[in-house]
Amino acid sequence: MAAPSMAAALAASLPAPSAAPAPATPTYEAIPPSMSTLIDVEAEIPLKYVQLDGLVVSKILKHSCDSTSSSPVGLLLGIDLDGVLEVSNCFALPHHSGDDDDKSAKSVARYQASMLRSLKEVQGDDNVVGFYQASTLGAFFSQNLIDLQALHHEKLRHGGIVVVHDVSQTARGNASFRAFRLTSAFLDAYKKSSFSTASLASHQLTFSSIFEELPLIIHTNPLLSAFLGEFSSVSPDTAPGSASVSALPPSFSVLDLNSGGLTKNLEHIVDTLDTYRNEEGNLAYLSRQIARERAKADNYVAKRKEESAAREDVTRLFKIPPEPSRLESMLLLGQVDAYAKSLAETTSTGLVKMYSATAGSV
Known part of the structure; x- marks a missing residue:
């Protein structure tokens, strides 16, 4: 007879489970009105x-x-x-x-x-x-x-x-x-x-x-807020006669006139406008093609006045392509609008900085 496995031996060595008493019937309490608004199972409460x-x-x-x-x-x-x-x-x-x-x-x-x-x-x-x-x-x-x-x-x-x-x-x-x-x-x-x-x-x-x-x-x-506050606070140096130091190095980004960012913003606007112009050109070409095919179908129906010809499926004779989607044009316009708003914000801030720099040098 084969020797029993290790798992079977360990299971056999465990004490037999005692008979557990029958569980009592659980009682459920109604959800308080204050909590019923929080438990939004059907996602009926709109997001604020x-x-x-x-x-x-x-x-x-x-x-x-x-x-x-x-x-x-x-x-x-x-x-x-x-x-x-x-x-x-x-x-x-x-x-x-x-x-x-x-x-x-x-x-x-x-x-x-x-x-x-x-x-x-x-x-x-x-x-x-x-x-x-x-x-x-x-x-x-x-x-x-x-x-x-x-x-x-x-x-x-x-x-x-x-x-x-x-x-x-x-x-x-x-x-x-x-x-x-x-x-x-x-x-x-x-x-x-x-x-x-x-x-x-x-x-x-x-x-x-x-x-x-x-x-x-x-x-x-609160723990993260305390850490950030301690991380950014200025503490005096222990050496005599030394100035106060901070864990964060000083930043001079507010003094940057940001001329490079303005150039990059303009480049993005020009590239997006070029892409939008190409997309509009493709849409115009497809629209002219659809108009030509539709005109052929209308002329054919006008020439065939008989009732049998009127019931004939014109789409089988003339392959009229569907109207192209204008979703890509909308997305490109959204990008142009975002670049334009960013450009307006950048230029207004840059003008103030340049005016301040010029006034300080006079």
Whole structure:
């Protein structure tokens, strides 16, 4: 007879379980009215604002600085309570520049599933509430971002949000974070894949009505606030006769006239306008082609007055292409508008600095 396995031997050595008493019937208490508004199972309470934790802000800043991609993307994790979307954690999504789109998408999906599974195992926040993306000069309009938001709209509570971080503002010493979500009018047109002229007019869509902005605040716990206060405070040096020192080196970025940023902003505007002009040229060419085919079909129907010919399917004889989508044109206009607003802000600040520098030198 074969010797019993180690697991069987250990199981046999354990004491026999004692008969447990029958469990009592549990009693449930009604949810207090003060808590019933917080437990929003059906996501019926509209969002009032988005609250970013200090940890999320630091992670987004680090990912934006370390990433080689022009628009790094990551996932936001948290929960919504009583109309407040509390974002407590986030993690970056990998960027594969050398792979094709299909292979890159599968790799990102595997990484996302692995990270969420690992967070759940260590009792971390694994509830996805949206995405974040870094941009330059406020131009965050892109087809990839819209596809990502629209794809996860049905899966995320309140449709999910996107937090946009402007890297150029951070370089000037201002941490810029804005929260957006897709509007219902745009989602309706996106589901129908209809961005023709008639569809845009019926849905009243422009580049400014693609996203709806939500108020955003940054929350820091007392421990982090105390650390930042201690880190930035000036402490006297122990050496006699020495000046006070600080852990943070002095910054002279406010004295920079920022002429290089102005040139870069103008270059972005010119490039985007050139791309928009090419897109409008392609749309005009396709519109003329559609008009020619339609005119041929109308002439054919006008010549055939008989009833049998009127019932004939004209689309089989004339291949009239569908009207092209104007979504790309709207996104390019959104980028131009963002670059123009950034240019106006940069030039106004630069003029004040240049005037101050000139007045000080006189």
